[in-house]
Amino acid sequence: MIVPFAAALPEAEVRVALAAIEEILRSGNLVLGRHTETFEAAVAAMAGTHHAVAVNSGSTALEIIFRSLEVSGRAVLVPTNTNYATAAAAGNAGARVQLYDSGLYPDLDDIAARLTPDVAAVVVVHIGGYLSPDLPELARICAHAGVPLIEDAAHAHGAHQAGTPAGGFGLAAAWSFFATKVITTGGEGGALTTNDPDVAAFARRARNQGKDDNGRHIIAGNSWRMTEIGAAIGSAQLEHLTRDVDARREVIDRYAAELASPGLTFPTVAPQGQVSGHKCVTLLGEGIDRTAFRAAVAEHGVALARGVYEQPLHGQPVFAALNVTDAFPSADDFADRHLCLPLWRSMDNETIEQVITAVEAAIGG
Structure with a gap:
């Protein structure tokens, strides 16, 4: 019986990851080191953005994006056809979740009808790694309304449309590196990508308990860091x-x-x-x-x-x-x-x- 499964990494990627893991364990530097920086650079290149911030899950990446936009008390439009985490992340950031209709691709008319002044963000989900042919039009609708478009790109590693990669249509995108994804960081892991330096700076503080460079807790963050080992495993795959x-x-x-x-x-x-x-x-x-x-x-x-x-x-x-x-x-x-x-x-x-x-x-x- 052929049963769908998450295939093991090829031998060449296993060797690269194992060598990096040994180096990490011997160094004692297990978080926020050079492997995380290398991984973030590769993720930013994948999304075609200036910034990538590695975190512990795609759900966390979404929540950080919403928190950076100060959505608390306002509406966030979320497709009803998506994973629990898309809506939960908005709710955890204090937003009022409002659902819109979507099959594999979003219903643009339904989104447009729901774009009131109270809407803080619109989320589009690249289900299964498919990008809607209407993405450029959706980006125009959101820009005209002055509402940020957020991409839930948890499934979309390496997807693109007419030269624009997933992650390049909105203000920011969230990525998952869970065990079943096209790229995994060893079971759990995530990242957010953006061209906005303020969103990126907020994310780097939020993932590290809200601390600034002097170790002061200046925002309400959490322990949302990716491990160096996870980053090394992901980097080995991103090369291919x-x-x-x-x-x-x-x-x-x-x-x-x-x-x-x-x-x-x-x-x-x-x-x-x-x-x-x-x-x-x-x-x-x-x-x-x-x-x-x-x-x-x-x-x-x-x-x-x-x-x-x-x-x-x-x-x-x-x-x-x-x-x-x-x-x-x-x-x-x-x-x-x-x-x-x-x-x-x-x-x-x-x-x-x-x-x-x-x-x-x-x-x-």
């Missing part, structure tokens, strides 16, 4: 990010070429756009039962993982206090119909062919 993303894209394109049909459609990617390959998302045709489809694929030796987000935030018990009464048709449709096909680093041809054969059989059935 373009190659890795290209390989993932080849698998996605092959799936689309051989499996696209009325029963299975693949997302539109903007011309000159690149997905990160965190997920290979596809949509079942109307009327196809997803549970039965998964079972049919499994009969041919391939297990399909759960979707990216099969329960939008407006249906999550933890957000019941938001008292959401709006309809979110795009989010509900996407949650009900999407699948993620197996995709990981260094998939071999035999495995890809087995997936295609199993899915073709299920579609035919």
